[in-house]
Amino acid sequence: MTDWRPPLALIGAWLGLLALLALTVTLAYVPLGAGNAVVALTIGTIKAGLVATIFMELWHRRGLTLVFAGAGLFWLGILLYLGSMDFLTRT
Amino acid sequence: MPDSSAVAPQYASIPHRDHTAELGMWVFIATEVLLFGGLILAYFVYRHAFPQGFAEGSRHTEIVIGTANTAVLLTSSFLVAWAIEIFSPATIRIVTWLLIGAACLGLLFIVLKGIEYSKEYDEHLVPGIDFLFAGPLANGVQLFFIFYFIATAIHALHMLIGICLLITLATLCRKAPTTRHHAALHSAALYWHFVDVAWIFLFALIYLPGRSAS
Structure with missing residues (x-):
C-alpha cells in the first residue's frame, strides 16, 4: 500500500507554527515597550521562513529557484528601506 | 504517473516544464510580495506618525478570532x-479529501472574518460607512481601520481565489491524476502558502500591537 502519511518534517513545521502562534500572542501581553513590535515581527518572520522552507519546499531547491524566490524579498527590501527612510529621518 | 498529452515544444x-511553471509562480509571488509590501509600507509610515x-485601534480588533483564523490558515x-x-x-482519494479539507478551512477563515467585520x-469602526470614535486618538484609529479593512479585504479576495483553485x-x-495535474496543484499550493505568509504578517501588524498596555 502506498504511504499516505505526511512526512515528519511537515508535521514538525505545522506544530512549530502553531507553537510560535501561541508564543507570539502570549508575548504580546507582556509589557516590553518597543520590544513588543520587535518580538511580534521577529516571530512573524520565523513563521514565514518555516512556511517558505518547508511548505513551499525551498529547503530542497537550489540555484535558479532560490534566485527567483529571493527576487521578491530583494525588491521588498528596497521598497521598505527607501520608502521609510524619509519618514524615519525627518526632524 | 500517466501523462496523456505530449510536452509542449x-x-x-516533463521536469523542465514543471520547473518552468514553478519559476513562473515565484515571479508572480514576487509581484504579490510587492502588492502587500506597499500596504505594509503605508502601515509603517502611518504607525510611525x-x-x-x-x-x-489594534486593541479594538478581535484577537481571539484573529488567532483562531491564523491557526486555521x-x-x-x-x-x-x-x-x-x-x-x-x-493516493488520489486522500489527496482529494485533503484539498477539500484545506478549501473548507479557507471558507471557515472567510466566515470568521465576516463575523469580525x-x-x-x-x-462603529468602519471608516467611510459608520465610524464613531471620540477623543484625541480618533485620527490615528481611523487610519488604522482604513488599513485594516483594505489589507484584510485584499487578503480575503486572495483567499477566495485560492479556495476556487483548490476545489477546481x-x-x-x-x-485520473497526471503529471500536469501535479504541476498545476504545485503552483496553486505555492500561491496558497504565500497567502498564508501574507496573513502571518498582517496578523502581527493588526492584532498584536498595544496589547500589553490594555
Missing part, C-alpha cells in the same frame, strides 16, 4: 503541503 522534458492611535497550508507530498494515482460595524484542482484530478 518549448520544453525538453500615529503610534498611540494605531495601538488603540496554518493548518490549511499543512493539508495542502501534505497533499502535494503524497500525490499519486494510488460585523462586530466592527456594530462598534481537487475536482479535475480526482479520477
